Amino acid sequence: MSDNSTSNIILVDDHPLLRSGLRMIVERIPGAKVIGEYGDGEAALESLRAHSIDIAMVDVDMPKMNGIELLKKCNELTIRTSFIFLTMYNEKSLLFRLLDFGAKGFLLKETAAEDLHSCFETVKEGERYVSSSLRALLEQWKTRSKKQKQLSVDDLTPMERKILSALAQLKTNKEIAETFFISEKTVENHRVNISHKLGLQGTHALLKFAVEQKPFL
Amino acid sequence: MSDNSTSNIILVDDHPLLRSGLRMIVERIPGAKVIGEYGDGEAALESLRAHSIDIAMVDVDMPKMNGIELLKKCNELTIRTSFIFLTMYNEKSLLFRLLDFGAKGFLLKETAAEDLHSCFETVKEGERYVSSSLRALLEQWKTRSKKQKQLSVDDLTPMERKILSALAQLKTNKEIAETFFISEKTVENHRVNISHKLGLQGTHALLKFAVEQKPFL
DNA sequence: GATAAAATGAGGACAAGTCCCTATTTTCTT
DNA sequence: AAGAAAATAGGGACTTGTCCTCATTTTATC
Structure with a gap:
């Protein structure tokens, strides 16, 4: 932190209009200074x-590069900026993944305007903050044993990720095989392996997962 | 219009932050008065x-109720408000559908801030306006013969729409059958019929369509 | 160089979806 | 009341995806 009273802040979102609205609200907070938008x-x-x-x-x-990738990259580069995520998805799995990667805040876009002030206070003190409607999930995350790790896309191998991304684009096995110059049989095998790692079974369970998780892959 | 110089405007978007940003930009335009947000x-x-x-x-x-449904409803009720759509989807099919239903403006969220002023000017004069990057498509729409109608979801029957929505949620035929208390065979038939109406063929063509069009169904 | 992980590929049984066909019943429209 | 449109459902052939098994090659890692 620059000094006790001022925090340097950047806003990262692909919608210029949303950034404008966000900037307006952030700048009403004493000591908050937006020094960049991306x-x-x-x-x-x-x-x-x-x-x-x-x-x-x-x-x-x-x-x-989506928000999760950005956070991962910053972890690798030991950049110690506090990450506060803004999202419209109130999914437990996403929240847990972000917390696992060291996110400090998690705000739903719906309620961001109201929660922002207390979020800043909390994060400034080094604590984690999540939108009030998801407060219970934060406690759940804190107390869960580290052993019972969530099944998640972070456990997939590089090729498995590529396959999953292709699935999220509703490509058929044939199309995927042609894209990556491998046989359809190999694609099938990857699908089965991915399903096992994620604990999925059934005809379209994997496809459904891929489409729903598409923004976070 | 209230008088020559003032336009009453409402903003309709599910993101409060985006509405704030939009409001700020709209209110910089002389004669534009935002009287409500929804x-x-x-x-x-x-x-x-x-x-x-x-x-x-x-x-x-x-x-x-999404934007298209709202516009349709207003047409039925002969409400003569000018509709300007804000979207992040720069798809021809969506633009054409909206224009067919009488939309007056079509702005990409990316560039809305820059285009807004000329959009208001144009719409105020009773003309249609679309984001500059899509200008060519507007000309295409104006000159196209009304006979060569686009294949679109608007040609589907009520039940076919329901099936399509269920497909967009990645439900299997079995699940859909159970949801609507009909046989799997009937669901299959609807799928084939829908595919024909939309000019689709192949294993996952319909599923792909359903997922991609999900926000506009 | 040895070991482990990842990627590749196949056989075979089964489940699910595609796409023709036909047919009956229900609902809407005039 | 009559005709059109929509919804229902089945037969049957075919394609695609699922999920076991097993095996070989490639790529890291120590």
């Missing part, structure tokens, strides 16, 4: 490397 | 019936 993860990463940013308010679903 | 189509409809609204700026993808 429309995708890549642009934000540059800024995060170059400057000393206290807080990054980032959307999960973005082009080029 | 988070879904149903709430907006009430307002449109009760008051005399000149312009409605509406998102396509919303809960309860």
Whole structure:
């Protein structure tokens, strides 16, 4: 943090209109100073490397590099900016993944305007904050044993991820096989393996998962 | 219009933050007066019936009643508010559908801030306006013969729509059959019929269509 | 170089979806 | 009341995806 009273903040979201609205609300908070706006993860990463940013308010679903990838990248580069995520998805699995990766805040876009002030206070003190409607899930995350790890896409191998992304685009096995120059049989096998890792079974369970998780892959 | 110089405007979008940003930009335009904000189509409809609204700026993808349904409803009720749509989807099929239903403006969220002023000018004069990047498509729509109608979901029967929505949720034939208390065979038949109406063929062509069009169904 | 993980591919049984066909009943429209 | 449109459902052939099994090759990692 620059000093006791001022926090340098960047906003990362692919909608300029939403950024404008967000900026307006953020700047009403004493000590909050927005020093940059970025429309995708890549642009934000540059800024995060170059400057000393206290807080990054980032959307999960973005082009080029999504919010999760950006957070992962910052972990690798030991950039110690606090990440506050803005999302319209109130899913437990997403919240847990983000917390596992070290996210400090999780705000639903619906209620962000009301929660923002207390979120900033809490994060400034080094604590985690999530939207009030999801408060119970934060406690659940804190107390859960680290052993009972969630089944998630983070356990997939690189090729399995590629297959999953292709599935999310509703491609058939044949199309995927042609895309990656492998046999249909191999694609089938990957599907089965992925389903096992994610604990899925049934005809369209994997397809459903892929489509629903598409923004976070 | 209230008088020559002032337009009554409502904003309809499910993201409060985006509405704030939009409001800020709209209110910088001389003669533009935002008299209401609504988070879904149903709430907006009430307002449109009760008051005399000149312009409605509406998102396509919303809960309860989406933008297209709202426009259709207003057509039925002969409400003569000018609709300007805000969307992140730059798809020809969506643009054409909206224009067919009488939409006056079509702005991409990306560039809405820049286009807004000229959009208002144009719509005020009774002309149609679309984001500059899609200008060519507007000309295409104007000159196209009315006979060569687009294949679209608007040609589907009520039951076919229900099936399509269920497909968009990645439900299997079995699940759909159970939902609507009909046989799997009937669901199969509906799928084939829908595919024909939309000019689709192949294993997952319909499923792909359903998922991609989900926000506009 | 040895071991482990990842990626590749196949055989075979089964489940699910596609796409023709036909047919009856229900609902809407005039 | 008559005709059209929509919804229902089945037969049967075919394609695609699921999910076991097993095996080989490639790529990291130590």
